Amino acid sequence: MAVQRATNVVWHDGNVGRQERWSKIHGRGATLWFTGLSASGKSTISAALEAALIGRGQPCYRLDGDNIRHGLNRNLGFSAADRAENIRRIGEVSKLFADAGVLSLTAFISPYRADRELVRRLHDDAGLKFIEIYVDAPIAVCETRDPKGMYKRARAGLLKGFTGVDDPYEAPEKPELVLKTGELSVVQSVEVCLSFLEEQGLLLAPRNY
């Protein structure tokens, strides 16, 4: 295609490069992968972090059970193969958001190390940062919170294969961040995340229109 100028339009040959894209839309792409037990605080913290980032005007999007299990992954169940495929697809979508210049936050238990490592590799291969955030609360604390009564049902044998009860949670070996949510408040946890993003050059100055 010939390079030419029309009203308000700058024409390019070929594709837009990643750095140019990020800079033009005032975004930075990376994946913040929250992992931890049910009721450890993944959803609460990632939702609060998302609100903080959006409040600053920085593109950001959260993938969680609500928008994934009823959409993209509605045709997956809970077999071992389907659980792995669930995480793989989330990882691929997360990578696309990151490439687009949107900070991608994911909030899934994602209990298996191998599944998370696969997602890390997908990002590495694409030259994108994968930031594993271990939301680390003792299971006793999670069971006390138990907002949906899931632990209670699992302990009663009404739910099978529940992480931490009759299915393992494989804690990250080298996560980029650990949030001990038995000790930190939500506000403190979000501030830890924001500081880390700043150190990594992923936090942009706030802007207003």
Add this chain to the structure above:
Amino acid sequence: MAVQRATNVVWHDGNVGRQERWSKIHGRGATLWFTGLSASGKSTISAALEAALIGRGQPCYRLDGDNIRHGLNRNLGFSAADRAENIRRIGEVSKLFADAGVLSLTAFISPYRADRELVRRLHDDAGLKFIEIYVDAPIAVCETRDPKGMYKRARAGLLKGFTGVDDPYEAPEKPELVLKTGELSVVQSVEVCLSFLEEQGLLLAPRNY
């Protein structure tokens, strides 16, 4: 979570609403679904439109064979079921981008009406605009272009199930836009798309940093 203010952080209770999200990141979400024969111009036009939008500072992302077939949909083949699942997943991802406030452009032949209608319904149900753009070039024109020699191989019987040769292309019945690329240049096609986006309130004023 309590409402409180920390440095540069505005705390919210609960989730960020769509309109607030779009306005804060200077984005508008919708899906522009380009459909048409191989070599009709889907990729070229959507890439040029993407470049124009990014050049204006508006969040935008293109899904195409390169970033989907080798990633999210790498485990799909070309059976009837896999083709339908291919389009369904693209539709779901596209919807997530739109929700995030990113204009989502997709460039896939997507030959079957039922598959495209399913994607339209997904967007309708989510209160998001689905803009079907029929990239309409006569097959004779596409065959003359044939940049990858695919038509030649299909005519020689070396490629089976090739759209337009031995598999049907079901043209859209009520597309939001038709681009007759045998008559319009790429620049003209992009301008038609930009005007349509403007009419729909989906084109933001250009900005610079």
